[in-house]
Amino acid sequence: MAHASSEIGAHLVLRIGMFTCHLDTIIMTWIVMALLVAVAVIATRRMRDVPGGFQNMVEYGVEALWGLVADNVPPRARGCFPVIATLFLFILASNLIGVVPGMKSPTADINVTLALAAVVLGLTIYAGASVKGVWGYIVGFVKPNPLFLPLNLIELCTRAITLALRLFGNIFAGDVLVIILGKLVAYAVPAVGQAFHVFVGVLQAYLFVMLSIAYVTVAAEE
Amino acid sequence: MIQIDMTFFASILNFLLLTALLTFFLYRPVRKFMMDRQDRIKRSLEEAAQSRAESAKMKQEYEARLAQVSREAQDIIEKAVVQGERAQAEILDAARKEAKAILEQARAEAARERQVAFEALRDEIVDLVISTARVVTGKKVDSADDEAIVKRLLEEGWLSDAGEREL
Numbered sequence: 060m061a062h063a064s065s066e067i068g069a070h071l072v073l074r075i076g077m078f079t080c081h082l083d084t085i086i087m088t089w090i091v092m093a094l095l096v097a098v099a100v101i102a103t104r105r106m107r108d109v110p111g112g113f114q115n116m117v118e119y120g121v122e123a124l125w126g127l128v129a130d131n132v133p134p135r136a137r138g139c140f141p142v143i144a145t146l147f148l149f150i151l152a153s154n155l156i157g158v159v160p161g162m163k164s165p166t167a168d169i170n171v172t173l174a175l176a177a178v179v180l181g182l183t184i185y186a187g188a189s190v191k192g193v194w195g196y197i198v199g200f201v202k203p204n205p206l207f208l209p210l211n212l213i214e215l216c217t218r219a220i221t222l223a224l225r226l227f228g229n230i231f232a233g234d235v236l237v238i239i240l241g242k243l244v245a246y247a248v249p250a251v252g253q254a255f256h257v258f259v260g261v262l263q264a265y266l267f268v269m270l271s272i273a274y275v276t277v278a279a280e281e
Numbered sequence: 282m283i284q285i286d287m288t289f290f291a292s293i294l295n296f297l298l299l300t301a302l303l304t305f306f307l308y309r310p311v312r313k314f315m316m317d318r319q320d321r322i323k324r325s326l327e328e329a330a331q332s333r334a335e336s337a338k339m340k341q342e343y344e345a346r347l348a349q350v351s352r353e354a355q356d357i358i359e360k361a362v363v364q365g366e367r368a369q370a371e372i373l374d375a376a377r378k379e380a381k382a383i384l385e386q387a388r389a390e391a392a393r394e395r396q397v398a399f400e401a402l403r404d405e406i407v408d409l410v411i412s413t414a415r416v417v418t419g420k421k422v423d424s425a426d427d428e429a430i431v432k433r434l435l436e437e438g439w440l441s442d443a444g445e446r447e448l
Contacts, residue, residue, distance in 0.1 A: 070284075080287040088292060092299045099307035106314045108321075121311045141308055145300040165292075170285055174292030 070168065084168040091152045091165060131272045136186040136279035143182075143275075146175060147268040150226065154260025157234050158253050164260075166230045169223065176223035179271045180215070187278035196278070218274055222267060229263045407431045 070081035102117040110118055124144040128137055150166055157164030165171045187196040200211040233256040240252040410431050 075287075078287045079284075080291055081284075084288050085291055085295070088295050092295060092302070095299065096302050096306060099303055103306060103310040103314075106310070108318055117307075118311060118315060121308060122315065125312065141300050141304040144308060145296065145303050148303065149296065149299060168288060170288035171292045173285065174289050174296060177289075177293060178296055 081168055081170060083163060084165050084171060087156065087163050088153070088165045088171065090162075091149065091156055094156075095148055095152055127268070127272060131276050132186075133190065133276065133279045135190050136275060138189075139182050139186055139275055142178065143268060143272060146179070146271060147264055150175065150267055151261060151264040154230055154233075154264055155257060157230065157260070158237070158256055164230050164234060166226055166263075167234045169227045172223040172227040172230075173220075175226070175267070176219040179222060179274060180219040182271070183215070183218075183274045183278045186275045190279040218270075222270055226263050226267050229259055233259050403432075403435060406435065410435075 071083040072079050073082040073085075098117075102114060106114055121144070124147060125140060128140045128143050132139065153164050153166040153171070155164075156162045157167060166175075184196070187199070191199065201208050237249065237252050237256055240249045407428060411427060414427075414431075
């Protein structure tokens with residue numbers, strides 16, 4: 060195991076043979092996962108017909124995410140709801156946990172954002188193939204003529220890569236901003252920086268999910 | 282430093298695991314609960330609407346029955362009034378007849394009694410006249426002939442109609 064230095068963007072690297080992984084990112088991801096699952100279990104433990112404050116918030120959140128999917132995605136591709144909702148919750152929680160002192164946003168690691176983008180890419184392909192059929196979806200890449208095949212493939216990959224880089228860039232920059240402000244000024248200004256980081260975190264989570272829904276919708280349209 | 286390594290694959294696995302966990306612990310129970318609640322509320326509303334419709338129908342039936350009963354009661358009252366009037370007329374008629382009969386009977390009775398009284402008085406007057414005549418004439422005037430004479434006198438004019446009326 061190699062220790063990360065205090066430099067910005069450095070990670071605690073775990074080496075297993077020829078493979079390496081960012082242990083700090085993995086641990087922070089597990090913490091975020093544990094938090095989300097704990098909230099889910101607590102929220103659904105004793106549900107009542109007349110919801111209280113917490114249950115109300117959870118119901119509203121789930122219903123809002125379902126509304127986002129139902130309003131945009133064609134009915135045959137609405138099976139993507141769990142993935143879309145988890146994308147939003149995971150990215151939001153990952154972005155916001157970086158505000159807590161001593162914690163790092165998993166989304167400040169390009170591996171995580173690329174993984175999320177890969178999931179969206181896979182979801183897009185799955186939605187397109189499930190609605191149009193595998194052959195119909197593949198044929199869609201050579202339209203309007205076969206010359207567009209490379210362009211369409213590049214577009215498909217670019218969408219995923221831009222998703223990953225946008226999220227990574229914003230959150231990484233937010234983390235950098237919070238660290239720099241914390242080193243430069245002692246009090247009020249870092250708090251403002253953290254508030255800005257929260258705003259950016261919520262906005263980026265929403266943006267990522269809306270773009271994912273848009274890509275899935277485009278792929279699933281007849 | 283930006284480095285792409287096994288974290289990428291681990292993140293994909295973590296995300297898929299999280300998706301499965303949240304589906305099991307959050308999305309499915311919450312959406313199922315909300316849909317069940319929606320169904321329950323919908324069913325309750327439908328039952329309420331059905332009850333309301335049944336109530337309205339029952340009210341309509343009751344009102345119709347009430348109107349019918351009211352009509353029947355009115356008919357019964359009208360028939361009773363007609364019967365009562367008829368009975369009243371019959372009773373009055375019978376009473377009048379009976380009163381008339383009683384009156385006639387009373388009149389006949391009175392006439393008969395007056396006749397009896399008149400005859401008794403006449404006998405007394407005859408006796409008185411005979412006694413008076415015996416005193417005045419000093420003769421015995423008690424024979425049957427004399428009595429017959431007095432009676433005839435009385436009948437012929439001694440006691441006039443005015444006398445009879447006074448009696």
